Amino acid sequence: MAAIEIVEVSPRDGLQNEKTLLSTADKLTLIDRAIAAGVRRMEVASFVNPKKVPQMADAEAVMSGLPARADVTYVGLALNDRGFSRALQAGVDEVNFAVMASDTFNQRNQGADAFETIGQLETIAARARGAVPVGVTVGTAFGCPFEGEIPVDRLLSIVDALAAIAPREIALADTIGVATPRDVARRVGAVRARFPKIPIRCHFHNTRNTGIANAWAAIEAGAATLDASLGGVGGCPFAPAATGNIATEDLVYMLDRAGIETGLDLEACIGAARWLEEALGHSLPGQVMKAGGFPDVA
Amino acid sequence: MAAIEIVEVSPRDGLQNEKTLLSTADKLTLIDRAIAAGVRRMEVASFVNPKKVPQMADAEAVMSGLPARADVTYVGLALNDRGFSRALQAGVDEVNFAVMASDTFNQRNQGADAFETIGQLETIAARARGAVPVGVTVGTAFGCPFEGEIPVDRLLSIVDALAAIAPREIALADTIGVATPRDVARRVGAVRARFPKIPIRCHFHNTRNTGIANAWAAIEAGAATLDASLGGVGGCPFAPAATGNIATEDLVYMLDRAGIETGLDLEACIGAARWLEEALGHSLPGQVMKAGGFPDVA
Numbered sequence: 001m002a003a004i005e006i007v008e009v010s011p012r013d014g015l016q017n018e019k020t021l022l023s024t025a026d027k028l029t030l031i032d033r034a035i036a037a038g039v040r041r042m043e044v045a046s047f048v049n050p051k052k053v054p055q056m057a058d059a060e061a062v063m064s065g066l067p068a069r070a071d072v073t074y075v076g077l078a079l080n081d082r083g084f085s086r087a088l089q090a091g092v093d094e095v096n097f098a099v100m101a102s103d104t105f106n107q108r109n110q111g112a113d114a115f116e117t118i119g120q121l122e123t124i125a126a127r128a129r130g131a132v133p134v135g136v137t138v139g140t141a142f143g144c145p146f147e148g149e150i151p152v153d154r155l156l157s158i159v160d161a162l163a164a165i166a167p168r169e170i171a172l173a174d175t176i177g178v179a180t181p182r183d184v185a186r187r188v189g190a191v192r193a194r195f196p197k198i199p200i201r202c203h204f205h206n207t208r209n210t211g212i213a214n215a216w217a218a219i220e221a222g223a224a225t226l227d228a229s230l231g232g233v234g235g236c237p238f239a240p241a242a243t244g245n246i247a248t249e250d251l252v253y254m255l256d257r258a259g260i261e262t263g264l265d266l267e268a269c270i271g272a273a274r275w276l277e278e279a280l281g282h283s284l285p286g287q288v289m290k291a292g293g294f295p296d297v298a
Numbered sequence: 299m300a301a302i303e304i305v306e307v308s309p310r311d312g313l314q315n316e317k318t319l320l321s322t323a324d325k326l327t328l329i330d331r332a333i334a335a336g337v338r339r340m341e342v343a344s345f346v347n348p349k350k351v352p353q354m355a356d357a358e359a360v361m362s363g364l365p366a367r368a369d370v371t372y373v374g375l376a377l378n379d380r381g382f383s384r385a386l387q388a389g390v391d392e393v394n395f396a397v398m399a400s401d402t403f404n405q406r407n408q409g410a411d412a413f414e415t416i417g418q419l420e421t422i423a424a425r426a427r428g429a430v431p432v433g434v435t436v437g438t439a440f441g442c443p444f445e446g447e448i449p450v451d452r453l454l455s456i457v458d459a460l461a462a463i464a465p466r467e468i469a470l471a472d473t474i475g476v477a478t479p480r481d482v483a484r485r486v487g488a489v490r491a492r493f494p495k496i497p498i499r500c501h502f503h504n505t506r507n508t509g510i511a512n513a514w515a516a517i518e519a520g521a522a523t524l525d526a527s528l529g530g531v532g533g534c535p536f537a538p539a540a541t542g543n544i545a546t547e548d549l550v551y552m553l554d555r556a557g558i559e560t561g562l563d564l565e566a567c568i569g570a571a572r573w574l575e576e577a578l579g580h581s582l583p584g585q586v587m588k589a590g591g592f593p594d595v596a
Contacts, residue, residue, distance in 0.1 A: 143592060143593065144593070145593045146593075146595065147595060148592070148593050148594070148595035148596075149592075176593070177589065178555075178592050178593070180551070180552045180555040180556060181511075181514045181552070181556070182555065182556035182557075183555065206507070206585065207585060207589045208548060208551055208552075208585050208586050208589050209504070209509075209510050209544075209545065209548040209584070209585040209586065210510055210548070210551075210552055211507075212507050212508055212510070212511045213479075213510045213511035213513075213514050213552070215511075216479045216511050216514075216515070217514070243585065246507075247507065250506060250507040250508070253478070253506055253508075254478045254479070254506075254508055254511070257476075257478040257480065257481065258478060258479070258480035259480075286507070287504065287505060287506050287507040287541065288506050288507065291475065291505045291506050294441060294446070294447075294476050295441065295442070295443045295444075295446050295474070295476070296446070297444065297445060297446035298446075
């Protein structure tokens with residue numbers, strides 16, 4: 001693997017569960033800093049019910065304040081038809097949908113079982129065709145807080161149904177941070193074997209300290225893209241004391257050392273992560289932002 | 299890989315840089331809890347200058363308070379002839395020596411260059427023969443704070459010299475927490491290729507969030523044994539804001555999920571880590587002790 005794409009998710013998934021509401025101006029600064037650090041694809045907002053996710057209430061304001069960059073793909077998350085319309089109206093470059101591999105979790109999250117949600121996505125994806133690229137994230141792909149184990153066959157049946165939508169990519173998300181490298185190798189391998197032409201993105205949380213190990217396993221198993229957030233921002237409501245997303249700068253450190261190109265600059269990522277830590281007013285779980293990169297002895 | 303041995307290092311490497319001095323009684327409780335959790339090989343003390351490492355001043359008292367367990371191997375660290383004599387006198391089951399791959403670091407740590415230290419170890423190892431098994435840890439095997447990169451050839455030349463001592467195992471230690479999975483694969487692979495019959499142990503710090511990823515890479519590359527500490531206790535004096543050893547319970551979680559036998563019980567490890575956190579009076583970096591294991595939905 002010579003290069004890996006990193007999708008910066010701090011402005012959306014990273015902030016979503018933060019108690020501190022970041023101002024629209026601060027979010028735009030975060031986005032600016034991420035772009036300056038080399039980010040070229042970024043999840044910038046979700047178009048969901050602002051009563052349920054107050055941090056995303058300014059999604060349209062964030063979208064209208066984004067720097068006009070033809071070389072940056074701004075991704076918006078939508079969960080239903082209404083969210084998709086808002087995302088389209090706001091001018092996202094790409095829309096991302098989500099479905100849970102677990103029916104129980106999907107029911108709680110979206111009020112329908114997984115295949116009902118996929119049915120709705122088919123209708124929306126038909127509307128999106130020609131207008132905007134569509135990606136789909138499969139949540140709880142490595143385990144569910146309510147159902148526990150998600151069998152590989154169940155995951156594949158979800159991916160089979162999604163493939164009918166012809167998404168630009170399919171993401172496997174470890175929503176609650178239970179994945180380990182062996183799970184990642186098996187599941188990414190199984191999905192790739194079934195659909196060798198659909199690019200795979202992976203989304204890991206570092207809840208049980210396996211996030212970076214999972215990222216490496218995903219790369220070895222052929223994932224093309226990894227989500228990460230500056231400073232590792234992003235709490236998990238199912239494990240309040242534990243950390244959230246894998247930290248962009250920690251991932252870049254590992255990949256730099258392996259000679260794998262990301263387009264991101266480690267020092268600029270560290271600077272942005274430290275800025276975000278100050279803006280939020282509390283410590284973030286990223287480690288390289290504290291320890292620094294490989295010793296510079298020149 | 300069906301099984302991996304975990305060496306619990308919290309009582310020595312884990313506590314060594316802790317500002318809070320743990321009482322001998324508390325250390326013995328920690329050791330008891332580790333054994334109850336399934337630990338069968340443990341670094342319990344170092345026999346070094348108590349003025350330099352006050353936390354280890356009670357090494358002899360800890361040794362004399364250990365439960366008499368024929369099935370547990372108590373390891374003591376020594377850096378020189380005097381330390382070795384103390385360790386032998388105190389009744390360790392195994393003695394571990396250390397040499398740095400970096401001359402600069404070795405000079406600062408032990409007042410000699412690496413090959414001078416290895417020369418001293420040869421004399422000591424001759425004394426140890428028949429009395430107690432000897433292992434050697436190669437520190438800064440993945441990078442040095444003073445010299446930066448440690449070439450693989452340099453590492454191999456150190457291992458070549460050590461092989462003459464016929465140690466029971468050789469450990470590669472990432473003293474400052476800079477290693478990444480690719481480094482681990484290359485270095486463990488290179489040492490194994492040179493000495494297929496010497497068991498390899500690896501010692502990782504999670505300073506840059508790569509510790510668990512490195513552990514997995516080491517297993518894949520054929521390491522037989524991994525060091526870990528309950529709760530991830532163990533600061534790094536070269537990166538004060540960052541975390542220390544990989545957490546035993548985080549490692550056990552990953553290996554349990556992969557079906558790799560360790561002999562350790564995850565819940566008992568979590569309990570011991572939480573006890574240690576209370577005894578030290580500050581938060582420890584382990585994640586599974588906060589998030590818990592895989593959801594139990596039965």
